[in-house]
Amino acid sequence: xxxxxxxxxxxxxxxxxxxxxxxxxxxxxxxxxxxxxxxxxxxxxxxxxxxxxxxxxxxxxxxxxxxxxxxxxxxxxxxxxxxxxxxxxxxxxxxxxxxxxxxxxxxxxxxxxxxxxxxxxxxxxxxxxxxxxxxxxxxxxxxxxxxxxxxxxxxxxxxxxxxxxxxxxxxxxxxxxxxxxxxxxxxxxxxxxxxxxxxxxxxxxxxxxxxxxxxxxxxxxxxxxxxxxxxxxxxxxxxxxxxxxxxxxxxxxxxxxxxxxxxxxxxxxxxxxxxxxxxxxxxxxxxxxxxxxxxxxxxxxxxxxxxxxxxxxxxxxxxxxxxxxxxxxxxxxxxxxxxxxxxxxxxxxxxxxxxxxxxxxxxxxxxxxxxxxxxxxxxxxxxxxxxxxxxxxxxx
Amino acid sequence: xxxxxxxxxxxxxxxxxxxxxxxxxxxxxxxxxxxxxxxxxxxxxxxxxxxxxxxxxxxxxxxxxxxxxxxxxxxxxxxxxxxxxxxxxxxxxxxxxxxxxxxxxxxxxxxxxxxxxxxxxxxxxxxxxxxxxxxxxxxxxxxxxxxxxxxxxxxxxxxxxxxxxxxxxxxxxxxxxxxxxxxxxxxxxxxxxxxxxxxxxxxxxxxxxxxxxxxxxxxxxxxxxxxxxxxxxxxxxxxxxxxxxxxxxxxxxxxxxxxxxxxxxxxxxxxxxxxxxxxxxxxxxxxxxxxxxxxxxx
Numbered sequence: 076x077x078x079x080x081x082x083x084x085x086x087x088x089x090x091x092x093x094x095x096x097x098x099x100x101x102x103x104x105x106x107x108x109x110x111x112x113x114x115x116x117x118x119x120x121x122x123x124x125x126x127x128x129x130x131x132x133x134x135x136x137x138x139x140x141x142x143x144x145x146x147x148x149x150x151x152x153x154x155x156x157x158x159x160x161x162x163x164x165x166x167x168x169x170x171x172x173x174x175x176x177x178x179x180x181x182x183x184x185x186x187x188x189x190x191x192x193x194x195x196x197x198x199x200x201x202x203x204x205x206x207x208x209x210x211x212x213x214x215x216x217x218x219x220x221x222x223x224x225x226x227x228x229x230x231x232x233x234x235x236x237x238x239x240x241x242x243x244x245x246x247x248x249x250x251x252x253x254x255x256x257x258x259x260x261x262x263x264x265x266x267x268x269x270x271x272x273x274x275x276x277x278x279x280x281x282x283x284x285x286x287x288x289x290x291x292x293x294x295x296x297x298x299x300x301x302x303x304x305x306x307x308x309x310x311x312x313x314x315x316x317x318x319x320x321x322x323x324x325x326x327x328x329x330x331x332x333x334x335x336x337x338x339x340x341x342x343x344x345x346x347x348x349x350x351x352x353x354x355x356x357x358x359x360x361x362x363x364x365x366x367x368x369x370x371x372x373x374x375x376x377x378x379x380x381x382x383x384x385x386x387x388x389x390x391x392x393x394x395x396x397x398x399x400x401x402x403x404x405x406x407x408x409x410x411x412x413x414x415x416x417x418x419x420x421x422x423x424x425x426x427x428x429x430x431x432x433x434x435x436x437x438x439x440x441x442x443x444x445x446x447x448x449x450x451x452x453x454x455x456x457x458x459x460x461x462x463x464x465x466x467x468x469x470x471x
Numbered sequence: 472x473x474x475x476x477x478x479x480x481x482x483x484x485x486x487x488x489x490x491x492x493x494x495x496x497x498x499x500x501x502x503x504x505x506x507x508x509x510x511x512x513x514x515x516x517x518x519x520x521x522x523x524x525x526x527x528x529x530x531x532x533x534x535x536x537x538x539x540x541x542x543x544x545x546x547x548x549x550x551x552x553x554x555x556x557x558x559x560x561x562x563x564x565x566x567x568x569x570x571x572x573x574x575x576x577x578x579x580x581x582x583x584x585x586x587x588x589x590x591x592x593x594x595x596x597x598x599x600x601x602x603x604x605x606x607x608x609x610x611x612x613x614x615x616x617x618x619x620x621x622x623x624x625x626x627x628x629x630x631x632x633x634x635x636x637x638x639x640x641x642x643x644x645x646x647x648x649x650x651x652x653x654x655x656x657x658x659x660x661x662x663x664x665x666x667x668x669x670x671x672x673x674x675x676x677x678x679x680x681x682x683x684x685x686x687x688x689x690x691x692x693x694x695x696x697x698x699x700x701x702x703x704x705x706x707x708x709x710x711x712x713x714x715x716x717x718x719x720x721x722x723x724x725x726x727x728x729x730x731x732x733x734x735x736x737x738x739x740x741x742x743x744x745x746x747x748x749x750x751x752x753x754x755x756x757x758x759x760x761x762x763x764x765x766x767x768x769x
Contacts, residue, residue, distance in 0.1 A: 087764075090764060091760075091764040094759065094760035094763060094764055095757075095760045095761075095764075097756040097757075097759070097760055098752075098753050098754070098756040098757035098760060101749075101752040101753045101756055102749075102753045105749045105752070105753070144734070146736070146738070192736070192738075194648070194732070194734065194736065204648075206648050206649075206732070208729075208732070208736055210549075210725060210728070211549030211550065211567060211647075211725055211728035212549065212647060212728075213647035213648050213649075213732060215648050215649045217649055224649065226648075226649040228553075228645075228646075228647040228648075228649070229552070230552055231552040231553055231556075335738075345650055345651075345733075346648075346650065346733065346734075348650070348651070349649045349650070349651075350645070350651050351645075352553065352556055352557070352645035352651075353556040353557070353640075353642065354553075354555055354556035355556075355645075
């Protein structure tokens, strides 16, 4: 092998070098694979025939996909202060008490911060299932016919509510799926389509291994904090596969919900059957209609009944909700929530900043999308608009 | 230490059978050590302790499922809330409790000792007198460490199953996703989980083997491997270091729980296997490079 008889240990050293090159090579190949494979997987923008925005929206509307299952990556980054998520869960915690409750309200507020993986399955309007994948545990909401079950494997607790006859795709389950699947999120965004918005088809993308068109929705109004909404629509079935909301002046989405794996086959029937395991603590919600409603709107209802008026200022994306609250009602309302009689006012000011204007002074609470101005005179202005727009509205 | 003197005629290319013989003698040597038996005894004890603790807690707490502190994620090892109602979950809890430290520590001790221990007691050069070749010897050593991974995992699982069956009822298994499967299928999943856990340990086994080739002191190799394990486990817990965490070998260890979902969530399991494979490739070949080129003086 060693043709050059240089130093005595030359072949020996060379052998050594070659052998040591093996682990280095292995590490290098691995590093390259880790670096390149995700890049290659997401880089593909498939060639699809051109389509107009109108046709694409139609495609979504006529899509009759009834069966779907897959994994969804659910990331939200609203820039909420950490305390707000605790606040949020206590808002939702109605009645059952304790943070380990299997009540969907308690659990779904988790989705407001961070990145979660969901496993979803649906088989027509009667059977849906959504599971939040957690470390060595899972939280599932299962809708099967008239039954809505929720099961938290971490604490071995279950929650059961019965939807009334006839209200099969009732508000309760609809709510859960609407926060969770890209379809519903897309539907809501499309409702906002009017003269204030530009809707275009912006190329194609690969989502969950499927070819998709990208629908780009851009507010044309000046004051809104919403930069753009992007919906990836499966080219074959018209099912929205990915929903991204990006605030103005930022590259990082505030909401990013998308399938990472999708299958349009019929999920196994056993997916939707649930029998509470022996020894699981089951909370039952009897009153059907109420239970269905409760899922989605109880928190808001509470808030609304405590406020004596809702007024919408502006149009389209620039809409600002003006709420008049009797002084102190914000604090009073919160004490309903079991075990958490904190002073909301001081909580709000703890993560807001003081703003002064011709309306007097108030607290400005900002997130990456929705901003709120709570004036000292008891008015609340909320909207996906800039601080200036809120101050302007308050000063009117 | 190996009974390498049982080797047949010194052929230039010994066959597979011979290789198996080498592995068998290595493995028997490992299993015969008091140290190994003590480690296995500790591993057997963990599910026993958990089982008894849960039993006492349940009786004392008026039969309340899960006991007082099991409010979700922070309340002890995974699945502990389900043990009272299904003893099979003791297998999963036992594995979840031993996987972060007990199991890899045992592997670290065995792997760290594999080469350095021989060097330490001066038997390594005798092993190498046999025409096995260093590569073959290293392979046999690594194979016996891997076999120990399987044995250790099965010991934990079996102990969990036996204690669970004695102390708690057995029956249909409710998966994390709420789907119910039969007990037999639950047993299959338990076996699959044990296999996954054993596979999860191949990375640290390779790491320990590599460290073992670096030194002539068995104690030093064991201490380094176990110390490294503890360091990596701590680093894996620091949120600020999240950028490097996906590349740490224990990062996806608990993904074995994903086998209890319906449908099984494969993403992290696959990442775990990939990561273990990577560690085996890099440190296994590094161990080979070191062991086949170094001067054996002891």
